[in-house]
Amino acid sequence: MIHILNGDSLANQFPQSIPGEKIIVREALIDGPVKADSLDEFWEIRSRFINENYPDASDLDYFKLSVPEFEKILHLPADSKIYCWFEEDLFCQVNLWFVLNLLKNHPGDVFLVLPYPDSPYHFSSLDEQDLVDSFESKAHFLSRTEREILETLWRHFQNEEIFEALQIGQLFNERFPFLKQAIEAWRDMIPVGDFPGKPKATLLEIRDELQTSEFEPIFIEFQKRLPIYGFGDLQVKRLLREIKKA
Numbered sequence: 001m002i003h004i005l006n007g008d009s010l011a012n013q014f015p016q017s018i019p020g021e022k023i024i025v026r027e028a029l030i031d032g033p034v035k036a037d038s039l040d041e042f043w044e045i046r047s048r049f050i051n052e053n054y055p056d057a058s059d060l061d062y063f064k065l066s067v068p069e070f071e072k073i074l075h076l077p078a079d080s081k082i083y084c085w086f087e088e089d090l091f092c093q094v095n096l097w098f099v100l101n102l103l104k105n106h107p108g109d110v111f112l113v114l115p116y117p118d119s120p121y122h123f124s125s126l127d128e129q130d131l132v133d134s135f136e137s138k139a140h141f142l143s144r145t146e147r148e149i150l151e152t153l154w155r156h157f158q159n160e161e162i163f164e165a166l167q168i169g170q171l172f173n174e175r176f177p178f179l180k181q182a183i184e185a186w187r188d189m190i191p192v193g194d195f196p197g198k199p200k201a202t203l204l205e206i207r208d209e210l211q212t213s214e215f216e217p218i219f220i221e222f223q224k225r226l227p228i229y230g231f232g233d234l235q236v237k238r239l240l241r242e243i244k245k246a
Contacts, residue, residue: 002082004073004099006092006123010085015128018135020083023073026066030094030186031235034158043067054234073102080108083139088120088178089230090185097154104151111139120178121227146175153179162187185228196246200239202226215240 001020005011011024032049036042047062076082082103086096096112103110113134119125126134142150149172156165166187169180188198195201199222206221207213219236231239 002076002080004082004084006086006095010123013124013128013131015131017128017132023069025095025099026069027095027098028091028232028235029098029157030091030229030231031238053238056234056237070102073099076103076106076108078107080106082106082108082110083113083135084110085113085123087115087123087230088182089228090182091230091232091235092121093179093182094154094157094186097150097157100147100151101154104147110142110147112142113139114178121230149176153183157186162190181228185226189229196243199226199229199231200243203236203239203243 002023003014003018003020004023004025005014006025008024008026011022014022027046029046032053033045034042036045043063046066050057050060050062084096084099086092086099100110114120115123115126116130116134116138123131149168153165153168156162156168162183165183166180169176169183173180185198191197191200196204202225203218203222206218206225210217210221212218215233215237218240219233222231222236229235
């Protein structure tokens with residue numbers, strides 16, 4: 001049994017009573033280039049982007065911290081039963097799409113574990129028993145067709161094919177109601193003319209309303225207004241740096 005977790009935060013709170021091996025996704029694929037002709041090229045592109053754009057993480061070795069976890073996914077035994085623990089925000093969804101792309105040829109059973117409906121963007125709000133309940137009674141088996149749907153979204157994301165992704169979100173809204181919202185959030189973050197994209201536009205509004213450039217109050221308010229993006233402090237800091245340069 002394999003549990004693919006959406007980050008170290010969930011790994012740290014993951015109940016010991018849930019059996020199986022843990023694989024931790026340490027990426028933010030929502031941000032930066034993702035187009036590559038091979039996985040080796042992909043790792044190089046992502047490592048370079050993170051080193052150049054995330055000074056707070058520049059001392060971390062992408063090839064020691066992140067790549068080995070993804071390579072574990074590529075080499076899972078054929079009989080593995082795989083549980084993917086991801087939230088409904090765009091940050092998590094893009095990472096999920098990538099994971100399912102890595103698993104596209106894996107013959108084993110794959111399950112999707114989401115947070116409770118009243119906390120769609122935060123596993124952190126669940127206690128130990130809630131997480132156990134999520135595993136035991138709320139994990140959804142993904143059919144081969146459902147896996148292909150989600151995996152296809154990764155390729156659309158890589159190729160910036162937002163309209164094709166929106167069609168998928170609409171077609172499968174009943175089965176995956178969180179997809180449409182996440183894909184629409186992706187659409188809204190794309191700059192158009194003088195509009196810098198919804199995240200940056202919202203940060204500008206917050207900065208003006210609060211009349212401050214201090215990060216903490218801006219970040220807290222951004223999280224309240226746009227939880228659908230799932231941005232952490234590193235992503236918001238980067239957006240603010242880009243706004244300042246502009």
